[in-house]
Amino acid sequence: MFNLKSFFSLSILQACKIQNLAREYCKIFAAQTRMIENFGSELEFLPLYFIYRPARNIPYATVEVELKGVYLHYCGLDKAGSLVVKERSEVAQKCSSFQHWIYQHTNGNLLFTRLEGVDTIMTNIGVSVKSEGYQGFPCRANPLVFEKFQSQHQCNYFCGLLGLRPLKVTEKLRAAVRPKASQSPQPPCRADNGQCPQTQRKSLISRKKKENISENVSECPS
Numbered sequence: 001m002f003n004l005k006s007f008f009s010l011s012i013l014q015a016c017k018i019q020n021l022a023r024e025y026c027k028i029f030a031a032q033t034r035m036i037e038n039f040g041s042e043l044e045f046l047p048l049y050f051i052y053r054p055a056r057n058i059p060y061a062t063v064e065v066e067l068k069g070v071y072l073h074y075c076g077l078d079k080a081g082s083l084v085v086k087e088r089s090e091v092a093q094k095c096s097s098f099q100h101w102i103y104q105h106t107n108g109n110l111l112f113t114r115l116e117g118v119d120t121i122m123t124n125i126g127v128s129v130k131s132e133g134y135q136g137f138p139c140r141a142n143p144l145v146f147e148k149f150q151s152q153h154q155c156n157y158f159c160g161l162l163g164l165r166p167l168k169v170t171e172k173l174r175a176a177v178r179p180k181a182s183q184s185p186q187p188p189c190r191a192d193n194g195q196c197p198q199t200q201r202k203s204l205i206s207r208k209k210k211e212n213i214s215e216n217v218s219e220c221p222s
């Protein structure tokens with residue numbers, strides 16, 4: 001047996017750790033959405049595996065099951081660090097609600113800032129942390145994206161199903177309503193249109209392999 005640590009670059013190890021940690025949160029989210037009758041197909045997140053390619057310049061790479069179907073980028077960060085929702089499908093809305101969920105679930109300390117894949121099967125998750133070292137994620141802090149997310153996120157039908165609290169309560173608004181506002185907790189956010197998007201069928205996953213260089217995996221600033 002070879003010594004893994006001596007062969008793997010730090011970036012690959014970090015990428016693997018990020019993906020594995022993120023996947024654990026994804027499992028919790030999936031389990032929660034499974035309990036909601038109207039949520040429809042749950043989001044799934046692929047595990048990553050290593051392969052050793054001695055003839056390549058980069059001998060190690062992460063490998064994931066190839067997804068059969070159209071690969072879509074549901075959301076990501078633009079150059080200014082703002083979250084961009086790139087699709088308006090039901091799956092994209094679930095991704096957006098997943099971001100809201102992880103933000104609330106971690107008290108505003110963790111965000112999945114890149115979600116992409118085929119239909120409800122996600123891979124190559126991008127992670128941002130508010131403060132360095134949070135939950136062992138090997139990422140530098142990126143607090144700006146959290147501020148932007150708080151002002152940018154628009155709750156949708158699935159945020160409502162999950163009972164997530166609205167985010168767009170700025171200090172200015174709080175000050176404006178403080179004299180009249182009660183101390184009761186904020187109500188769960190509602191769907192924008194109150195309608196349930198059509199359920200989409202899950203794509204089948206082939207057993208073919210796809211190489212995915214892990215250097216592109218992490219959303220964390222290097």
Ligand SMILES: [Zn+2]
Nearest residue numbers: 100155156159
């Ligand atoms: Zn929301």
